[in-house]
Amino acid sequence: MTDIALPQGWYLLADLIHAKNRFLISSHLRPDGDAVGSSLAMKRILQRMGKDAVWVMDGEAGWNFDRFYDKEELTLYDPEKSDFSDREVIVMVDAGEWPRLGRVGEAMKRHPGDKICIDHHIPHNSYEGLRIVDAASPSTTVLIYRFIQFLDMEFDLSLAEPVYLGLIVDTQNFHLPNTTEEAHLIAAHCLRAGVQPHRVYEPIFGTTLFSRMRLMSEAFKTFEIACDGKVGVMYTTCDMFQQAEADPIDDDGFIDFVRSVEGVRIGVYLREENEGVVKVSWRAKGDNNVVASAHKFGGGGHLRAAGATILGSLAEVKQLVLQDLKDLAAMGKII
Numbered sequence: 625m626t627d628i629a630l631p632q633g634w635y636l637l638a639d640l641i642h643a644k645n646r647f648l649i650s651s652h653l654r655p656d657g658d659a660v661g662s663s664l665a666m667k668r669i670l671q672r673m674g675k676d677a678v679w680v681m682d683g684e685a686g687w688n689f690d691r692f693y694d695k696e697e698l699t700l701y702d703p704e705k706s707d708f709s710d711r712e713v714i715v716m717v718d719a720g721e722w723p724r725l726g727r728v729g730e731a732m733k734r735h736p737g738d739k740i741c742i743d744h745h746i747p748h749n750s751y752e753g754l755r756i757v758d759a760a761s762p763s764t765t766v767l768i769y770r771f772i773q774f775l776d777m778e779f780d781l782s783l784a785e786p787v788y789l790g791l792i793v794d795t796q797n798f799h800l801p802n803t804t805e806e807a808h809l810i811a812a813h814c815l816r817a818g819v820q821p822h823r824v825y826e827p828i829f830g831t832t833l834f835s836r837m838r839l840m841s842e843a844f845k846t847f848e849i850a851c852d853g854k855v856g857v858m859y860t861t862c863d864m865f866q867q868a869e870a871d872p873i874d875d876d877g878f879i880d881f882v883r884s885v886e887g888v889r890i891g892v893y894l895r896e897e898n899e900g901v902v903k904v905s906w907r908a909k910g911d912n913n914v915v916a917s918a919h920k921f922g923g924g925g926h927l928r929a930a931g932a933t934i935l936g937s938l939a940e941v942k943q944l945v946l947q948d949l950k951d952l953a954a955m956g957k958i959i
Contacts, residue, residue: 633756634774640713640738640754641670647677648711648735652719653726654872655681657793657828660689661786662717662742662764667697668782669772680706682726686873688827692789701728708735715740718764718790720747720757720924723933742767744794746915748924759926762807765790769810784817789824796880797829801928836875838868843878849888850946851953856888857946859938861896883907889958890914890949894942897933902941905931912958917948 641647647670651659663679670677680699699706714732716722720743722729732739739753744761761767765787772779772787791811795803798811815821822830839860847858860875868874875895882891889912895903904921906914908928915930921944923932934941952958 630756630758630770631774633754634771636754637740637742637756637771638775640740641673641675644712644738645675646710646712647675647715648708648713648732648737649677649679649715649717650681650725650728650732651717652724653682655685655689655718656876657689658763658765658790659718660685660692661788661790661793662768664693664697665765665768665772665783665786665790666715666717666742668786669768669775669777672777673775678708678711680708680728682728683872686871687833688831688873691823691827692785701726701731703727706731708732711735711737713738713740714753715742717742717768718745719743720745720751720755721749742771745924745926748919760802762802762804763790763794765794766807766810769813779813779817781818784814784819785824788814788819788821789828792821792824793828797825802926833871833874835868835870839864839870839874840878842868843875844881847882847885849885851950851958853887854889854953854958855892855946855949856882856885856890857892857894857942858882859894859896859942861938862898879905879907883909892945892949894938894945896938900935900937901933902936902938903931903933904941904945905929910959917945917952920948921945 649663649666651663667677667679678699680701682701714735714737722733741751741755743757744764746759747757769787842864843858843860849856879891879893882893889909891907893905897903908914913927915925915927918925918930918932921932921934925931
């Protein structure tokens with residue numbers, strides 16, 4: 625099925641939900657606020673519509689998200705025990721490719737049930753199912769909010785807080801270029817529904833663990849610039865995480881430090897996932913396009929924020945990514 629434009633997509637989505645009863649929801653590995661918020665909001669929407677909805681993730685969401693949901697609302701995937709054979713509909717939010725969901729994605733892709741994808745990343749592959757995408761949307765939770773409005777469902781705190789969570793994370797507190805008038809209007813509606821901004825902000829942006837500080841200090845030592853100062857690069861290794869006793873989420877936002885350096889137009893953060901596997905994040909200022917670079921390496925994302933997982937040693941991947949950016953700079957495409 626081809627991607628469905630809005631608002632037609634909401635009619636098709638509502639019809640599918642009304643016709644089925646048992647749903648499975650998931651989002652990408654190392655979830656951020658938009659992944660958690662859109663998953664949680666979608667689960668609660670379905671339950672309010674009288675459906676049996678399960679939210680499953682391949683790994684913990686992270687300590688900073690604990691206060692936003694009850695423990696029983698999230699199911700952790702266990703390849704030995706998890707059985708989704710009774711699910712009728714598979715729902716992927718804030719991700720456009722099954723591999724981004726880890727082992728859950730493999731199980732969901734094989735599942736014979738109907739497939740739904742709700743996302744705000746630029747799609748670059750086909751999808752067998754109903755895919756509702758708006759790459760101009762500030763966050764996936766904004767799309768979920770639109771669906772709530774389409775359903776004329778009461779927008780109370782249980783829905784407003786996860787919507788607001790995704791919104792502030794993906795706009796970085798309303799300062800990124802994707803911050804639209806709609807984003808502020810939705811935020812205002814969230815506050816009217818009872819959201820307290822400081823309660824959402826504090827665990828996400830206002831609290832730093834000692835392990836994160838230790839990891840950050842080591843990562844900053846690796847920072848370097850390239851392309852006449854237009855590109856900044858920083859990395860972390862598995863050893864750094866181990867020595868810092870850091871959790872997988874402790875490097876959240878490192879890429880934004882790289883991007884923020886004076887003169888840098890494109891920031892790159894490389895994280896050694898394990899031997900021979902490197903996660904790369906790109907962030908850009910202005911009209912620089914980094915999703916094109918991510919696509920070259922099998923990744924995706926947005927115009928100014930993208931990522932990819934690349935096979936190879938840290939040194940090899942770093943060289944590949946830097947060479948791509950040097951080629952762009954030589955063609956005058958980093959401005």
